[in-house]
Amino acid sequence: MVDLSQYLPILLFLGVALVLSSAFVFLPMIAARFTGAHKPTAEKLTEYECGFPAFEDSRSQFDVRFYLVAILFIIFDLEAAFLYPWAVSVFTLGWTAWFSMMIFIAELALGLVYAWKKGALEWE
Structure with missing residues (x-):
């Protein structure tokens, strides 16, 4: 039971x-x-974020490049978030931590070069 x-x-x-x-x-x-x-009231129902009425459908689709740039921004923002605690404690962690972070940065740099060559960072 x-x-x-x-x-x-x-x-x-x-x-x-x-x-x-x-x-x-x-x-x-x-x-x-x-x-x-x-x-x-009419004043309360007016647009207040951008100052003018919307001229397109609010459910329109965005270009894929917008999402690619957003994903790249998040990746490199997270890199900066990981770099700060590492930089504070790198001298106590030793050479293993230093080499690990250099490999991590090299992988991110390789990803950035790949995205750059593919044209993901170009905007019309």
Whole structure:
């Protein structure tokens, strides 16, 4: 027979999470109704991010090169995130850490050269 009392802390945690998440969703909506912030006007419904109405469909497809540049940015951003802790502790880690990081940087540089030669960084 399975003792279901072991699941009580998990159920309590899920219950508290459900109550808190519901409160964070519904309480601002209720407060907006009571304070009058919910009344839509023409000024409230205008575009505020770019300043002019959208002239194309918002669901239009992007060019693949946009995603390639974004992926390359993330890769080299992560490289910078890995370089800082390594640079702080490289003198205590020894030559193995230094050679490992040089191999890592060489692989990334090889990937950058490959992307450059394939034209992934060129934009029209």
